[in-house]
Amino acid sequence: MYKLYEFFASGNCYKxxxxxxxxxxxxxxxxxxILKGESRTPEFLLKNPNGRTPVLEIETGKFLAESNAILFYLSEGTDFLPTDSFEKAQVLQWLFFEQYSHEPYIATSRFWITTGKxxxxxxxxxxxxxxGVAALKVMEQHLTEHQFFVGDRYTIADIALFAYTHVADEGGFDLSKFPAIxxxxxxxxxQPKHISITQQV
Amino acid sequence: MYKLYEFFASGNCYKxxxxxxxxxxxxxxxxxxILKGESRTPEFLLKNPNGRTPVLEIETGKFLAESNAILFYLSEGTDFLPTDSFEKAQVLQWLFFEQYSHEPYIATSRFWITTGKxxxxxxxxxxxxxxGVAALKVMEQHLTEHQFFVGDRYTIADIALFAYTHVADEGGFDLSKFPAIxxxxxxxxxQPKHISITQQV
Structure with missing residues (x-):
C-alpha cells in the first residue's frame, strides 16, 4: 500500500x-x-533530500517527491490526465504555473497567517x-471562458490549483472579486468523491 | 515550423x-x-496570459507556456524522456524542484546582477x-552518486537543471565548492549537438 508522508494542513499534501x-x-x-522540523531530520532527508512534504512511498524504499509530480504519476492512464500530448502539456503548463506563480504567494501567505507567523x-x-492577485487574475480570465483548466473537464490541473485557491482567504486574498473562480x-x-481539505481520511 | 518566443539571455529559454x-x-x-516590457503587451498576453517567456507556438494560434512543460512536450517519445512511468515521474520531480527550489533563487539572483539591478x-x-546554496547541495548530493539526474542517462531533467546551474556564478554562487556538479x-x-547559452541559433 502507498504511504503518504504529509503535513495535514498543507494544500500540497491535500492534493x-x-x-x-x-x-x-x-x-x-x-x-x-514541519512546524517541529520533522521534514528536516536525517531520517526524512533519506526520503526527500530537499526536506519537503509530501513524499509518496510507492514501495519500500521507493520515494517520489514534489506534489505535482506525484499527481502526474498517480493520474497517468486515468481520466484525471489527458492522453493527447498537447492537452497533457497544457496540464503541465498549469502545474508549473501553480508552483511558480501561485503557490509561493498564496500558500506562503496562508502558512504565515495560519501558523501565527x-x-x-x-x-x-x-x-x-x-x-497572488496576479495569479488569481490569470485564473479568473481563463475560467471566464472555460469550465475547467484543460479540455473543459476535471483533471489534475484543477486539483493542483484548487488546493490553495479555495482557501486563499486564509492567506488574506478576497475571492469575492473573482466570480469565475x-x-x-x-x-x-x-466532483464525485470530493473530500474537503480538513476531512480525515 | 515551431516559433519560439524568447528572451535570449534567459536560462528558461535556453533550455x-x-x-x-x-x-x-x-x-x-x-x-x-522582457526588460522593455515586451512580455506584458496586450499582444503577448494573448500568447501567454501569465506574461512570461518562453512561449512555443506549435501551429498558428496554438501556444504552450512554461519552459519545463515545453521540455516535456518536445521530448515525449524521444530518448530525452524515459518511458517508464516512475522514471518519468522522477524527471518531473526534478523539473518541479528546479522551478520551485532552484530557479527563484539562482536565476533571479543572476537576473538582478547581470541586468544592473x-x-x-x-x-x-x-x-x-x-x-540557492540549499538547492546546489541537494544536486551535489545526488550527483555524488549518479552520473545524471534520472536513470543515469541524459534527460530533460539535466537540461532543466543545467540551464541556470552552469551560470550560477553569474548570480554570485561559487561552484568550486561543488565538485560533483x-x-x-x-x-x-x-553531449552530442550541445550548444552554449550564448550561441546564436
Missing part, C-alpha cells in the same frame, strides 16, 4: 489525499509535522500580495 | 534552444525583450543566497 480518494486508491498517511513576516507578506470552486467540489 | 537543437527540430526564434535588490539578493556540467556539455 494527493484528494486524488487518491477520487481514484479509490487505498493509502496510509503518516503525519510529518504573520507579524514576523509582515513586510514579506505585503510583498506577496501583488503576485468561485463558480469553478463549486464545480470542483461537486 | 528550449538546447533541446530543439539536440532533437534536430528546426524553429524560428522571436526575441521578446543588484543594488536596488540588495536585501532580497542576500535573502536568496541560502535557498562541476563534473556533471562537463558531462552535459559533452
Amino acid at each position: 494527493l489525499r484528494l486524488l487518491l480518494t477520487q481514484l479509490n486508491i487505498p493509502f496510509q498517511r503518516i503525519e510529518v509535522n 504573520a507579524e514576523e513576516n509582515r513586510e514579506a507578506l505585503n510583498q506577496k500580495r501583488a503576485g 468561485q463558480a469553478w470552486i463549486k464545480r470542483v467540489q461537486a | 528550449l534552444r538546447l533541446l530543439l537543437t539536440q532533437l534536430n527540430i528546426p524553429f524560428q526564434r522571436i526575441e521578446v525583450n 543588484a543594488e536596488e535588490n540588495r536585501e532580497a539578493l542576500n535573502q536568496k543566497r541560502a535557498g 562541476q563534473a556533471w556540467i562537463k558531462r552535459v556539455q559533452a
Whole structure:
C-alpha cells in the first residue's frame, strides 16, 4: 500500500489525499509535522533530500517527491490526465504555473497567517500580495471562458490549483472579486468523491 | 515550423534552444525583450496570459507556456524522456524542484546582477543566497552518486537543471565548492549537438 508522508494542513499534501480518494486508491498517511522540523531530520532527508512534504512511498524504499509530480504519476492512464500530448502539456503548463506563480504567494501567505507567523513576516507578506492577485487574475480570465483548466473537464490541473485557491482567504486574498473562480470552486467540489481539505481520511 | 518566443539571455529559454537543437527540430526564434516590457503587451498576453517567456507556438494560434512543460512536450517519445512511468515521474520531480527550489533563487539572483539591478535588490539578493546554496547541495548530493539526474542517462531533467546551474556564478554562487556538479556540467556539455547559452541559433 502507498504511504503518504504529509503535513495535514498543507494544500500540497491535500492534493494527493484528494486524488487518491477520487481514484479509490487505498493509502496510509503518516503525519510529518514541519512546524517541529520533522521534514528536516536525517531520517526524512533519506526520503526527500530537499526536506519537503509530501513524499509518496510507492514501495519500500521507493520515494517520489514534489506534489505535482506525484499527481502526474498517480493520474497517468486515468481520466484525471489527458492522453493527447498537447492537452497533457497544457496540464503541465498549469502545474508549473501553480508552483511558480501561485503557490509561493498564496500558500506562503496562508502558512504565515495560519501558523501565527504573520507579524514576523509582515513586510514579506505585503510583498506577496501583488503576485497572488496576479495569479488569481490569470485564473479568473481563463475560467471566464472555460469550465475547467484543460479540455473543459476535471483533471489534475484543477486539483493542483484548487488546493490553495479555495482557501486563499486564509492567506488574506478576497475571492469575492473573482466570480469565475468561485463558480469553478463549486464545480470542483461537486466532483464525485470530493473530500474537503480538513476531512480525515 | 515551431516559433519560439524568447528572451535570449534567459536560462528558461535556453533550455528550449538546447533541446530543439539536440532533437534536430528546426524553429524560428522571436526575441521578446522582457526588460522593455515586451512580455506584458496586450499582444503577448494573448500568447501567454501569465506574461512570461518562453512561449512555443506549435501551429498558428496554438501556444504552450512554461519552459519545463515545453521540455516535456518536445521530448515525449524521444530518448530525452524515459518511458517508464516512475522514471518519468522522477524527471518531473526534478523539473518541479528546479522551478520551485532552484530557479527563484539562482536565476533571479543572476537576473538582478547581470541586468544592473543588484543594488536596488540588495536585501532580497542576500535573502536568496541560502535557498540557492540549499538547492546546489541537494544536486551535489545526488550527483555524488549518479552520473545524471534520472536513470543515469541524459534527460530533460539535466537540461532543466543545467540551464541556470552552469551560470550560477553569474548570480554570485561559487561552484568550486561543488565538485560533483562541476563534473556533471562537463558531462552535459559533452553531449552530442550541445550548444552554449550564448550561441546564436
